[in-house]
Amino acid sequence: MSKTFDVRKLLADNLVVVIFLVITAFAVPVSGLSAQFIIQELLTRIGRNAFLVFSLLLPIMAGMGINFGMVLGAMAGEIGLIVAVDWGILGVNGLALAALVGMPVAVILGWLAGEVLNRAKGREMVTGYILGFFMDGVYQLIVLYMMGSIIPIRSPAITLSRGYGIRNTLGLDSVRQSLDTLLAVRIGPYVLPMATYIVIAFLCLFILWFRRTKLGQDMRAIGQDQGVSHSAGIAVERTRIIAIVISTVLAMIGQIIFLQNMGNMATYNAHKQTGFFAAAALLVGGASVSKATIPNVFVGVVLLHLMYIVMPRAGAQLFGQAQIGEFFRDALSYAAIAMALVIYAWRKRANAEKARAGLRGGQAAGGAK
Amino acid sequence: MNRLKQAVIDFGWPRIIIFLFVVALFIGAPFVNVRVDSSFTDVFNRFGQNAVLVLALVPMVQAGCGLNFGLPVGIIAGLLGSTLAMEFGLVGWAGFLGAIGLAIPFAAAFGFAYGVLLNKVKGEEMTIAMYVGFSIVTFFAILWLLLPYSSPNMVWGYAGRGLRTTITLEGYWGRILNDFLAVRIGENFQFPTGMILFVILLTVLTGIFFRSKTGTAMTAVGSNPDFARAGGVSADRMRLTSVVLSTVIGAVGILVYQQSFGFIQIYNAPLFMAFPAVAALLIGGASVNKASMLNVIVGTFLFQSILTMTPSVINSVLQTDMSEVIRILISNGMILYALTRKTKVTK
Numbered sequence: 001m002s003k004t005f006d007v008r009k010l011l012a013d014n015l016v017v018v019i020f021l022v023i024t025a026f027a028v029p030v031s032g033l034s035a036q037f038i039i040q041e042l043l044t045r046i047g048r049n050a051f052l053v054f055s056l057l058l059p060i061m062a063g064m065g066i067n068f069g070m071v072l073g074a075m076a077g078e079i080g081l082i083v084a085v086d087w088g089i090l091g092v093n094g095l096a097l098a099a100l101v102g103m104p105v106a107v108i109l110g111w112l113a114g115e116v117l118n119r120a121k122g123r124e125m126v127t128g129y130i131l132g133f134f135m136d137g138v139y140q141l142i143v144l145y146m147m148g149s150i151i152p153i154r155s156p157a158i159t160l161s162r163g164y165g166i167r168n169t170l171g172l173d174s175v176r177q178s179l180d181t182l183l184a185v186r187i188g189p190y191v192l193p194m195a196t197y198i199v200i201a202f203l204c205l206f207i208l209w210f211r212r213t214k215l216g217q218d219m220r221a222i223g224q225d226q227g228v229s230h231s232a233g234i235a236v237e238r239t240r241i242i243a244i245v246i247s248t249v250l251a252m253i254g255q256i257i258f259l260q261n262m263g264n265m266a267t268y269n270a271h272k273q274t275g276f277f278a279a280a281a282l283l284v285g286g287a288s289v290s291k292a293t294i295p296n297v298f299v300g301v302v303l304l305h306l307m308y309i310v311m312p313r314a315g316a317q318l319f320g321q322a323q324i325g326e327f328f329r330d331a332l333s334y335a336a337i338a339m340a341l342v343i344y345a346w347r348k349r350a351n352a353e354k355a356r357a358g359l360r361g362g363q364a365a366g367g368a369k
Numbered sequence: 370m371n372r373l374k375q376a377v378i379d380f381g382w383p384r385i386i387i388f389l390f391v392v393a394l395f396i397g398a399p400f401v402n403v404r405v406d407s408s409f410t411d412v413f414n415r416f417g418q419n420a421v422l423v424l425a426l427v428p429m430v431q432a433g434c435g436l437n438f439g440l441p442v443g444i445i446a447g448l449l450g451s452t453l454a455m456e457f458g459l460v461g462w463a464g465f466l467g468a469i470g471l472a473i474p475f476a477a478a479f480g481f482a483y484g485v486l487l488n489k490v491k492g493e494e495m496t497i498a499m500y501v502g503f504s505i506v507t508f509f510a511i512l513w514l515l516l517p518y519s520s521p522n523m524v525w526g527y528a529g530r531g532l533r534t535t536i537t538l539e540g541y542w543g544r545i546l547n548d549f550l551a552v553r554i555g556e557n558f559q560f561p562t563g564m565i566l567f568v569i570l571l572t573v574l575t576g577i578f579f580r581s582k583t584g585t586a587m588t589a590v591g592s593n594p595d596f597a598r599a600g601g602v603s604a605d606r607m608r609l610t611s612v613v614l615s616t617v618i619g620a621v622g623i624l625v626y627q628q629s630f631g632f633i634q635i636y637n638a639p640l641f642m643a644f645p646a647v648a649a650l651l652i653g654g655a656s657v658n659k660a661s662m663l664n665v666i667v668g669t670f671l672f673q674s675i676l677t678m679t680p681s682v683i684n685s686v687l688q689t690d691m692s693e694v695i696r697i698l699i700s701n702g703m704i705l706y707a708l709t710r711k712t713k714v715t716k
Contacts, residue, residue, distance in 0.1 A: 065496075119709035126438070126495040127708045130701050133644070137697030145691065321531075324514055327636075331507035338500035345490035345497060 015343065016336050017286045017303070023332065024307050031313035038309055040190055045305040046298070047180060047196035048261040052254035053278045053285075053297045054203055055247050059124075060292045061216070062243040063223030066279045069113040069128035069244065073251025074271035075139045076106035080252070081259060082143070082166055082267075085174055086155050092182055094175040095256055102252040109135070110248030114241030121226075125289075125341075132275060140268060166267050176263040196257060203250070204294055219243055223290065251278075280304055280333040283340035290344060304333065380654060383706045387652055387699060391671050394678040401685035407557040408677060414547065415673040417564035418629040421571055421622035422646045423653075423669045425615050430650070430660040431579065432611030433591035434487055436704075439498030440643035441506045442483050443619020446476035448509070451624055451633050452532065455541055456520050464542040465628060472620040479505075480616030484609040502643060510636045536633040543631045564629060571621070576662045578614075587611055591658055648672060648700035651707045675699060 028038070052070075059067040080102030084094040113131055120127035147153050148164030160167055180193035210216045218239050221229045230236050255274065259265050282292055285300020307329050315325020377385065398405050422440065429437040450472025459467040483501060487494050514531040518524055523536050537543070549563025578584045589597040590607040597604055623642075627633050650660055653668020680692035 116705065116709055122492065123495060123708060125493075126499065127705065129496070129499065130704045130708065133697065134701035134705055137694050137701065140694045140697070141691075144694070145689070319515070321514060324511055327507055327510040327514070331504060331511065334500055334503040334507055338497060338504050341493060341497045341500060342486065342490055345493035348493075349489070349491060 014286055016284060016340055017299070020284050020303050020307065020332070020336065024303065024310065027307065027310045027314040030317050031310040032317060033310060033313055036189055038306065041309050042302055042305060043190060043192055044180075044261065045309075046301055047193040047200070048258050049277065049281065049305065050200050050297060050301050051203060051257050052251060052274060053281045053301055054200075054207065054294075055250035055254050056278055056282050057207060057247075057292050057294075057297070058210075058219065058243045058250075059247050060287070060290065061211070061223055062219040062240055063226070063290065064117060064240060064243065065125040065128075065289045066282070067128055067244060067247050068125060068275045068279065069117070069131045070247055070251040070278060071132040071271045071275045072109040072113055072135050073106050073248035074255035074274040075135060076102040076109055076248070077252040077255030077259070078139075078265060078267070078270060079105055079143070081172065081175070081256060081265060082147070082158070082170065085170060085172060086153050086158060088155070088174060090174050091178040092175075095179055095260055098175070098256050099253055102256065103249065106249045106252035107245055110245035111241060113248060114244035117244060118237050118240055129275070136272070139271075143267060168267055170265040170267050172259060172263055172265055175260050177261055179257060179260055193261075196261075199257070207294065215239065215242065276333070276337075277304070280337055284333075284336050287340075288344050289341060290348075307332065381706065381710075383703060384652060384654060387671060387675070387703070391674045391678070394674065394682050397686070398678065398682050401682055403678075403681045403685060404557055406555060408681070410557065410559050411677045412670070412674050413565065414561055414629060415677055416670050417547070417561050417568050418626050419622075419646065419649065419673060420568045420665060420669045421625045422619060422642070423622075423649045424568075424572060424575060424662075424665050425619035425622050426646060426650050427575065427655075427660045427662070427665060428587065428611040428614040428618070430655060430658060431591045432587045432608050433594065433658055434608055434611060435495045435498070435657055436647045436650075436707075437498060437612075437615050437619075438495055438643045438647065439483060439487075439502040440615075440619050440646060441502035441639045442479050443476050443616040444623045444639040444642055445505050445509050446479050446616065447472045447620035447623035447627075448633065448635055448639070449475045450620060451538075451627055452518065452523065452536070452635075455523055455536070455633075456518055458520070460541050462542070462545065465545050465624065468542070468624050469621055472624060473617055476617040476620035477613055480613035481609070483616060484612030487612055488605050488608055499643075503640060506637065506640050513635050532635055534634070534636050534638075536635070538627060538631055538633065542628055545628050546625065547629050561629070564625065567625065571618070572662050572665065575618070583607075583610065644704070645672070645700055648703050651703045652699075655707075656710065657707055672700070 052074075055070050055073060056067055059065070077098065080098035080100070083101045084098040087097070089097045113128065116131055117124045117127055142151070144165045146164075147166050148159045153159055153164075153166070158167055158170055159165060177193075179195050179199070182195035183193075183198070185192045185194045211220070218229070218234045219242075221232065221234060222236055222239055226236050251274070255271065258274075259270065281300040281304045282296060283300070284304045285296035285298070287293070287296035287300065311325040311329040312322040313325065315328060316322040318324075395405065395408075398408060422444075425440060425443060426437045429435065447468075450470075451468040453471045454464050454468035457467070486501065487498065490497050516532075518530070518532055522540075523532050525531050525533055546564040546567050547561040550566075551562055552560040554560070579588060586597065586600075586602045587607045587610065589600065589602060590604045594604045597607070623639075649668040649672035650664055651668065652672050653664035653666070655661070655664040655668065676692075676696060679695050680690065683692060683695065684690050
């Protein structure tokens with residue numbers, strides 16, 4: 001990466017953030033929601049969502065773009081939770097069991113995803129996205145048809161009345177908010193789910209440490225240039241698979257944290273939007289498809305969710321219809337992802353053309369039209 | 370023998386399995402008391418209903434822009450066409466043709482902007498196309514609520530504004546192509562002649578286009594951009610043309626779909642419409658950078674046969690509704706297979 005286009009680059013890097021800030025800054029007062037309500041909601045949502053967003057960091061580091069295949073991890077987490085609820089394990093122990101059961105599932109799925117993505121180099125993102133759809137079919141096959149018939153399920157309360165298959169909505173009463181309330185700290189009018197925050201803090205430390213390890217360095221090298229890394233003796237394919245496996249496992253834990261906060265699980269839909277929300281949050285936080293940092297995660301979660309909180313009310317106030325606000329926030333989130341992808345692709349191509357112009361004799365300043 | 374083996378490898382095992390699966394479904398149907406004649410009626414209906422949307426993918430694949438996951442861009446233009454035609458009170462053939470006429474300028478304009486964007490992001494088209502599609506669908510969801518439509522057949526009754534989620538074409542141009550020259554044989558079989566003729570017409574026109582000078586140049590850009598450039602073809606312009614063409618055919622495609630289905634579906638309905646179309650094209654033997662008219666016809670027929678037959682046949686055999694899962698696995702499995710095949714990635 002050259003440093004010639006610094007100002008443009010800075011603007012392009014933060015264009016998405018700036019647009020989001022402006023729109024949200026406008027929508028917050030319009031919504032008429034109290035600051036206290038908004039802040040409490042944000043504090044809850046940081047605990048609920050940050051972990052999931054973190055699961056995207058490593059594949060980006062390894063140059064694989066946004067891992068839309070993280071939904072595989074979310075499905076593994078849901079399978080873990082189904083088992084925990086079925087066995088009737090209460091509280092944090094139930095969550096730990098869910099993670100323990102989800103772990104091998106996530107590792108296998110992650111490995112599988114890594115293998116698939118290695119066969120689709122250069123189009124990992126779209127492949128990961130479709131892989132998520134495909135695995136959704138497999139998930140339905142297992143949860144809707146095999147659980148209760150082939151896989152033993154003890155509790156009739158969670159199976160459909162026909163005798164097999166899990167109900168569409170799974171009440172997570174036994175583990176509801178057990179992590180959030182484990183160490184809830186009151187500061188003034190606000191309740192902070194400290195235990196969840198501590199888990200997230202540990203994850204941050206893990207990521208900081210991981211970047212310094214040999215494996216982390218290898219990943220960054222691959223993210224820069226696969227060919228050079230290969231010549232330097234790095235096992236490119238294996239390292240990419242490991243990045244995806246870790247990402248999938250983190251998404252598994254993230255989904256468990258997310259669902260324990262929600263308290264209910266839409267068995268067949270809970271994971272469908274996971275990838276979209278995580279990707280949107282990260283990109284809104286100023287990350288690009290090739291570079292993402294820990295601050296990006298927090299900025300993104302706060303900004304995206306601030307918008308999700310205020311937009312329906314703002315829509316209701318402005319147009320008399322909350323639905324407009326809801327459509328607007330969806331449109332904006334999709335557009336944010338599209339825009340971040342465009343900026344990344346456009347810059348990648350501009351750099352490639354500049355490199356080619358350099359080879360030709362460097363007379364053209366490059367393809368930055 | 371070796372040639373046969375090579376042909377099998379070229380065609381791909383997944384397609385052969387799917388083909389055998391369809392054959393098995395049709396053979397098995399009478400044994401589980403599923404009427405073959407009414408099944409065929411459904412298959413032909415759904416074939417015609419979806420074929421134009423599948424056809425819309427071909428120009429972009431041929432020009433090297435990859436699978437057009439941004440098909441909703443064209444679909445939105447089509448929705449604008451049909452809602453405007455209804456608003457103007459056009460009925461019957463005037464309505465259907467008017468909808469096409471109104472949709473095409475929108476499709477051309479949207480397609481142009483979309484194509485300019487895709488030209489700037491070569492190599493990442495597919496992911497971006499997908500999110501451009503999602504963005505435009507959700508953005509238009511706002512407009513459906515805000516645009517000043519007033520026809521009482523389209524807007525919410527009590528509010529008096531904002532379009533309904535599904536708008537019936539009853540009394541406008543519902544099934545107008547399907548019933549045109551329709552041939553009825555026996556009690557349960559009806560052949561939607563008009564719609565099939567329309568599909569064939571569009572397919573042949575597209576086929577002729579690809580034999581023209583522009584069409585050949587487009588294919589050249591898709592198979593070897595450097596070679597095409599050496600031959601004096603502007604790659605960017607050809608790609609742009611392909612995207613506009615794809616979007617326009619997509620707009621017509623949704624109109625054909627609507628008249629057969631009988632309803633206009635708006636808001637979030639078009640969000641995932643590109644995926645089944647892509648799956649159908651790939652099942653027909655297309656790859657990420659090569660597709661033909663034959664692929665469209667074969668693929669749509671096979672895919673729609675599966676969608677029609679699995680609910681009835683498989684459910685009778687297994688006594689449970691597994692068709693949804695089978696649909697998800699087949700369509701997305703096929704897309705995955707195509708994306709992971711070692712083809713030259715066009716950059």
